[in-house]
Amino acid sequence: MADLTSEFVGIKSPNPFWLASAPPTDKEYNVRRAFEAGWGGVVWKTLGEAGPPIVNVSGPRYGAIWGADRRLLGLNNIELITDRPLETNLQEIKSVKRDYPDRAVVVSLMVPCEEGPWKKILPLVEDTGADGVELNFGCPHGMAERGMGSAVGQVPEYIEMVTRWCKQYSRMPVIVKLTPNIADIRKPAEAAQRGGADAVSLINTINSITSVNLDDFIPEPTIDGRGAHGGYCGPAVKPIALSMVSEIARNPETTNLPISGIGGVTTWRDGAEFLALGAGNVQVCTAAMTYGFKIVQEMISGLSEWMDEKGHASVADVVGRAVPNCGDWQDLNLNYITKAEINQDSCINCGRCFAACEDTSHQAILMSEDRTFSVDEGECVACNLCINVCPVEGCITMRELQVGEVDERTGREVDGTHGDWTTHPNNPAVAAAE
Amino acid sequence: MTASIATDGIVSNRLSGEELAENFSDLHPPLDPHEALVAADRCYFCHDAPCTTACPTEIDIPLFIRQIATGTPESAARTIFSQNILGGMCARVCPTETLCEEVCVRETAEGKPVKIGRLQRYATDTLMAKPGHPFTRAADTGKTIAVLGAGPAGLSCAHRLAMKGHAVTIYDLRSKGGGLNEFGIAAYKSVDGYAQDEVEWLLAIGGITVECGKSVPLSELADAFDAVFLGVGLSGVNALGVEGEDKNNVLDAVSFISDLRQADDLASLPIGRRVVVIGGGMTAVDAAVQSKLLGAQDVTMVYRRGREAMSASEFEQVLATSKGVRIIYNAQPLRVTGNGAAAAIEFGYTETVDGKLRPTGETFTLAADQVFKAIGQTLEGAPDALNLEGRKIAVDENGRTSVKNVWAGGDCASGGDDLTVTAAAEGRDAAEDIHTTLMGG
Numbered sequence: 048m049a050d051l052t053s054e055f056v057g058i059k060s061p062n063p064f065w066l067a068s069a070p071p072t073d074k075e076y077n078v079r080r081a082f083e084a085g086w087g088g089v090v091w092k093t094l095g096e097a098g099p100p101i102v103n104v105s106g107p108r109y110g111a112i113w114g115a116d117r118r119l120l121g122l123n124n125i126e127l128i129t130d131r132p133l134e135t136n137l138q139e140i141k142s143v144k145r146d147y148p149d150r151a152v153v154v155s156l157m158v159p160c161e162e163g164p165w166k167k168i169l170p171l172v173e174d175t176g177a178d179g180v181e182l183n184f185g186c187p188h189g190m191a192e193r194g195m196g197s198a199v200g201q202v203p204e205y206i207e208m209v210t211r212w213c214k215q216y217s218r219m220p221v222i223v224k225l226t227p228n229i230a231d232i233r234k235p236a237e238a239a240q241r242g243g244a245d246a247v248s249l250i251n252t253i254n255s256i257t258s259v260n261l262d263d264f265i266p267e268p269t270i271d272g273r274g275a276h277g278g279y280c281g282p283a284v285k286p287i288a289l290s291m292v293s294e295i296a297r298n299p300e301t302t303n304l305p306i307s308g309i310g311g312v313t314t315w316r317d318g319a320e321f322l323a324l325g326a327g328n329v330q331v332c333t334a335a336m337t338y339g340f341k342i343v344q345e346m347i348s349g350l351s352e353w354m355d356e357k358g359h360a361s362v363a364d365v366v367g368r369a370v371p372n373c374g375d376w377q378d379l380n381l382n383y384i385t386k387a388e389i390n391q392d393s394c395i396n397c398g399r400c401f402a403a404c405e406d407t408s409h410q411a412i413l414m415s416e417d418r419t420f421s422v423d424e425g426e427c428v429a430c431n432l433c434i435n436v437c438p439v440e441g442c443i444t445m446r447e448l449q450v451g452e453v454d455e456r457t458g459r460e461v462d463g464t465h466g467d468w469t470t471h472p473n474n475p476a477v478a479a480a481e
Numbered sequence: 482m483t484a485s486i487a488t489d490g491i492v493s494n495r496l497s498g499e500e501l502a503e504n505f506s507d508l509h510p511p512l513d514p515h516e517a518l519v520a521a522d523r524c525y526f527c528h529d530a531p532c533t534t535a536c537p538t539e540i541d542i543p544l545f546i547r548q549i550a551t552g553t554p555e556s557a558a559r560t561i562f563s564q565n566i567l568g569g570m571c572a573r574v575c576p577t578e579t580l581c582e583e584v585c586v587r588e589t590a591e592g593k594p595v596k597i598g599r600l601q602r603y604a605t606d607t608l609m610a611k612p613g614h615p616f617t618r619a620a621d622t623g624k625t626i627a628v629l630g631a632g633p634a635g636l637s638c639a640h641r642l643a644m645k646g647h648a649v650t651i652y653d654l655r656s657k658g659g660g661l662n663e664f665g666i667a668a669y670k671s672v673d674g675y676a677q678d679e680v681e682w683l684l685a686i687g688g689i690t691v692e693c694g695k696s697v698p699l700s701e702l703a704d705a706f707d708a709v710f711l712g713v714g715l716s717g718v719n720a721l722g723v724e725g726e727d728k729n730n731v732l733d734a735v736s737f738i739s740d741l742r743q744a745d746d747l748a749s750l751p752i753g754r755r756v757v758v759i760g761g762g763m764t765a766v767d768a769a770v771q772s773k774l775l776g777a778q779d780v781t782m783v784y785r786r787g788r789e790a791m792s793a794s795e796f797e798q799v800l801a802t803s804k805g806v807r808i809i810y811n812a813q814p815l816r817v818t819g820n821g822a823a824a825a826i827e828f829g830y831t832e833t834v835d836g837k838l839r840p841t842g843e844t845f846t847l848a849a850d851q852v853f854k855a856i857g858q859t860l861e862g863a864p865d866a867l868n869l870e871g872r873k874i875a876v877d878e879n880g881r882t883s884v885k886n887v888w889a890g891g892d893c894a895s896g897g898d899d900l901t902v903t904a905a906a907e908g909r910d911a912a913e914d915i916h917t918t919l920m921g922g
């Protein structure tokens with residue numbers, strides 16, 4: 048049996064699946080039930096300063112995007128940080144951590160961007176016995192308007208400054224949670240590292256409006272006739288999150304900076320993909336909110352089955368394994384040729400590949416009078432669109448041309464050499480260098 | 482071919498080997514991987530799921546279906562087997578339409594439940610096709626337990642006990658293990674020798690000795706073992722109690738089915754041109770359908786009460802009629818006539834008045850060269866020492882009988898429906914209680 052125990056910035060947990068800072072971790076009742084269900088750790092819902100807590104809207108907080116069969120694909124929220132008193136949260140954190148010493152309990156924080164408030168709150172958190180803190184520089188709505196959350200996360204200098212205060216005033220590991228609402232994710236990660244962060248976590252939610260009511264012309268969710276943008280999360284954001292994680296993992300500046308991967312993790316496989324792209328563990332919010340805490344059992348069994356099957360002994364063996372294979376476009380081999388191939392036995396003759404290729408791509412799919420669809424290798428550029436629109440998994444596949452075969456489209460023989468853009472004769476930069 | 486469906490009397494070779502192979506093929510063929518993903522995708526992962534509650538072994542159905550949906554059918558199988566080691570057979574034989582699938586929220590919403598049974602088969606088949614066994618034995622406890630009966634109850638009990646580290650000996654009177662999985666279940670529900678494959682796979686846990694063709698009196702077992710589990714099923718058959726019942730070719734449906742299940746060549750089995758089956762349960766349906774599939778021209782099932790009272794589910798009734806079986810409700814047999822062998826059977830119509838069944842006085846006669854009795858099985862030869870409840874061995878909710886260190890479960894024990902899955906659940910639960918008792922927990 049594969050060993051799923053995880054150690055992230057010195058924090059141990061029985062598995063790498065943590066609940067992200069959000070409603071599932073907003074109170075003791077939830078967190079206890081989450082631990083009973085098997086979650087390896089939690090990042091407690093973001094705490095703010097002592098004093099009167101923030102106030103949430105009392106109308107709908109969420110908007111959603113659904114796929115077929117009303118499967119929830121994306122969730123948008125306008126919730127703020129915890130709206131419960133600091134003292135209550137601290138007491139509850141202490142009580143949970145005492146009863147679950149083997150689980151990770153990290154506390155998310157967001158206080159004004161001044162030294163005083165950070166200096167004040169850190170010892171209070173340390174007192175609870177929590178394993179670490181996560182700095183919420185990501186929340187894109189409400190808090191940002193008050194100069195916190197993503198308003199900090201979008202300015203690398205602020206990130207560096209606050210992180211440094213936290214390392215100065217606390218012995219706890221500091222994880223900096225990044226906002227994706229920024230052009231280059233590497234910059235805030237580098238800033239966090241300069242400030243002394245033990246790790247970064249990403250992504251927080253993405254600015255979003257999920258829909259507009261076309262009768263009243265109001266964005267949804269609607270609060271008394273008005274709407275505001277919220278933060279987007281769930282399966283839909285996974286590709287964005289994966290890419291951002293990979294960018295930090297392969298950036299030479301931050302290559303040794305631990306990453307907690309967040310964004311759309313819904314199954315064990317999503318988790319494994321984050322690990323492979325360099326995340327040391329993963330955090331989950333929307334999947335738990337959609338299906339309940341029990342889904343962690345599938346994440347655990349699935350990761351374990353896959354690791355056993357592939358002979359990966361421990362989580363650490365998997366982390367970062369895909370990073371070396373992740374590069375820039377310019378390094379991709381332009382001499383690598385594939386062609387789409389349609390399996391006539393599994394084809395159900397729907398014609399979607401034809402419509403896609405004929406109307407929008409390269410006219411490389413042929414349709415006979417009796418609705419047989421086949422690929423014209425003379426036109427196929429191997430773009431993969433037909434495969435992606437085909438409703439039958441595995442019906443259309445890509446065949447790699449072997450050395451010696453001729454690409455009918457270009458008339459060139461495959462010679463097995465590597466040739467990318469950096470050396471391609473059409474590249475003006477190459478011509479200039481010669 | 483020497484005979485046809487229209488040949489009079491009881492003859493073999495009514496259908497060709499090809500026709501028979503087609504008729505007795507898998508009732509619900511396995512899902513291919515794509516079908517399984519599509520079917521799994523429909524599960525809503527309900528909270529405190531009604532399907533799990535409806536399953537006598539309480540398999541975590543939403544979890545195993547999600548494990549299929551996420552490409553890990555072997556984990557799905559572990560989820561199933563950890564609750565029900567006979568999950569493979571149950572996937573084939575459970576009347577899911579009256580268990581898990583009946584209460585599926587998509588049945589409520591759309592009249593189309595998630596295909597739980599077939600998904601269960603997909604998962605269990607996938608794991609069982611791999612070498613090895615998914616469970617390991619705990620360290621040897623030094624305790625020994627005798628299990629009487631190698632049916633679903635006995636096997637499930639033995640496996641759980643072996644997992645806990647006990648040494649188990651199973652005795653069964655029959656020539657091979659499996660109980661009614663091997664000798665009773667309709668052939669098209671368990672094709673390709675699945676029952677024996679399953680027994681062999683289950684025994685791979687180790688620590689279980691099976692002695693077939695043998696029984697030992699309870700008194701001796703009680704002396705020689707630390708505990709005894711009785712899973713002897715129901716080996717007696719209820720009599721019709723009508724004139725002419727002793728004529729030739731008036732037969733027990735269960736022995737007909739047992740012969741059919743054990744036949745190497747179905748074509749060699751003689752079957753009547755006109756077959757009448759008396760009864761309204763699964764056994765009656767199975768006898769009627771399999772008669773039809775063997776090539777009987779006219780098969781009629783006669784049940785003494787109305788459709789709604791029939792214990793065979795609606796699915797089973799539709800299956801029977803779709804295969805060409807005629808079902809007559811509200812009629813009971815009065816006498817079998819014929820010269821030495823059955824030739825016809827006379828029935829009287831019934832009606833239910835104030836909850837009581839009574840004859841209407843109207844009668845009719847069906848020609849019959851073969852009559853199968855399927856009006857229920859009974860417990861036979863229960864050891865005198867045991868208290869009975871009704872006609873079954875009395876047990877409490879942990880399967881304990883009235884005698885110390887003797888447990889019972891499955892069809893022979895009181896409580897629960899007479900189903901494979903119930904037997905599996907009761908065997909498992911008794912094993913847990915035996916373990917707790919023996920280990921002084």
Ligand SMILES: Cc1cc2nc3c(=O)[nH]c(=O)nc-3n(C[C@H](O)[C@H](O)[C@H](O)COP(=O)(O)OP(=O)(O)OC[C@H]3O[C@@H](n4cnc5c(N)ncnc54)[C@H](O)[C@@H]3O)c2cc1C
Nearest residue numbers: 630632633634653654660661696714891892899900901904
């Ligand atoms: C024709 C038929 C069709 C059925 N179809 C279905 C179906 O489709 N789905 C479903 O869920 N259920 C079905 N059932 C019911 C199901 O088969 C039983 O509920 C189940 O097999 C009960 O399991 P068991 O272990 O209690 O008994 P059995 O399966 O009857 O096994 C008892 C075993 O004990 C042995 N035995 C008996 N006496 C002794 C003794 N003194 N010493 C040693 N061994 C002994 C027997 O040889 C037998 O092997 C059907 C039953 C019949 C008869």
Ligand SMILES: Cc1cc2nc3c(=O)[nH]c(=O)nc-3n(C[C@H](O)[C@H](O)[C@H](O)COP(=O)(O)O)c2cc1C
Nearest residue numbers: 067068069093124183251280281310311331332333
């Ligand atoms: C309702 C809601 C509230 C959230 N509140 C917080 C928060 O207080 N602090 C925080 O750091 N992230 C918060 N998040 C963001 C999540 O922690 C997480 O980063 C994001 O949802 C992406 O993960 P997912 O796709 O698994 O949901 C919230 C998300 C949701 C849906």
Ligand code: SF4
Nearest residue numbers: 105106107108109336
């Ligand atoms: S989930 Fe539904 S019931 Fe629960 S608080 Fe939200 S709106 Fe109310």
